[in-house]
Amino acid sequence: MLRSAEIDIAFEKEEDAELVMQSLSPETKDKNPxxxxxxATSGKMLKLKIEAKDTPALRATCNSYLRWIDTAIRVNALASKQET
Known part of the structure; x- marks a missing residue:
C-alpha cells in the first residue's frame, strides 16, 4: 500500500515559489525505487505531492525535500541581501 503526503508552502512572492520549484525540479527527475x-506552483504556493512504498521512505523523502526547500529559501535571502 502506497503512503502519500501533500505539502503546501506559502511564499510572500510568486517569484520566490517559482525559484524554489526550479531549484528542486532536478531532484524530482531522479528515479527512486x-x-x-x-x-508545482500555484500563485504564491509551492505544492509537493509525495508517494512512497512505505512510511520510512515517505518520512525520509519529506525530510529531504523540506531541508532542500529551507536551503533554497536561505540562499535566496542571502543573494537578495548581497544585491542591495
Missing amino acids: RSSVEI
Whole structure:
C-alpha cells in the first residue's frame, strides 16, 4: 500500500515559489525505487505531492525535500541581501 503526503508552502512572492520549484525540479527527475515526488506552483504556493512504498521512505523523502526547500529559501535571502 502506497503512503502519500501533500505539502503546501506559502511564499510572500510568486517569484520566490517559482525559484524554489526550479531549484528542486532536478531532484524530482531522479528515479527512486521507493518514492516519487511531483512539484508545482500555484500563485504564491509551492505544492509537493509525495508517494512512497512505505512510511520510512515517505518520512525520509519529506525530510529531504523540506531541508532542500529551507536551503533554497536561505540562499535566496542571502543573494537578495548581497544585491542591495
